[in-house]
Amino acid sequence: MQRTICCFWWIGTLNGCGSDCDDAARLDGEWSVSTSVVSDQWQANGFDTEDSDAAVAASESIEQSELLGELPVSGTRTWTIRRDGNSDDFMLRIDGQEFQSRMVPRQGACNAFDISFEGAWSGSSGSAHIFTYEGQLNFLGDEITGEWSYSDSFTWDERDRNGTIAIPVGVLSGVRGTADSGQ
Numbered sequence: 001m002q003r004t005i006c007c008f009w010w011i012g013t014l015n016g017c018g019s020d021c022d023d024a025a026r027l028d029g030e031w032s033v034s035t036s037v038v039s040d041q042w043q044a045n046g047f048d049t050e051d052s053d054a055a056v057a058a059s060e061s062i063e064q065s066e067l068l069g070e071l072p073v074s075g076t077r078t079w080t081i082r083r084d085g086n087s088d089d090f091m092l093r094i095d096g097q098e099f100q101s102r103m104v105p106r107q108g109a110c111n112a113f114d115i116s117f118e119g120a121w122s123g124s125s126g127s128a129h130i131f132t133y134e135g136q137l138n139f140l141g142d143e144i145t146g147e148w149s150y151s152d153s154f155t156w157d158e159r160d161r162n163g164t165i166a167i168p169v170g171v172l173s174g175v176r177g178t179a180d181s182g183q
Contacts (some may be wrong), residue, residue, distance in 0.1 A: 046163020
């Protein structure tokens with residue numbers, strides 16, 4: 001009898017009994033997420049940064065840089081994540097702007113998710129973006145890491161600009177808010 005109980009205990013540990021991997025709601029909460037572009041293959045159309053007039057090219061580069069700072073994947077932002085029921089759907093709020101996202105657990109890796117969301121983003125200086133975000137997210141307790149890709153079509157009426165942005169590879173790292181346990 002003792003041998004049988006011991007065997008069941010050992011099998012239980014192999015299956016991860018008591019693990020929180022089964023509940024994707026463990027991602028729920030507020031996160032401080034920093035992002036950066038890791039490839040020089042990104043593109044932002046709508047700016048003439050190659051103009052033969054150096055002053056015009058420099059001015060265009062500055063405006064392009066300012067626009068890139070407006071994106072939801074730029075710098076450090078506050079992400080609030082909340083799972084919708086028992087599905088792979090999550091509400092994702094980035095600096096107060098809300099999106100419906102999908103976070104699907106990767107096969108064989110309980111703390112890894114494929115994430116995707118799209119929507120309309122309003123930049124702080126009046127730029128408007130229709131975007132798509134796809135990536136992989138790794139959950140490490142009170143930290144998240146991952147890679148992502150991003151594309152959008154933008155208008156920036158204040159600067160009389162419109163165009164597209166494509167970022168093939170970026171990275172993110174985040175920490176859970178200090179007052180937030182995710183429960």
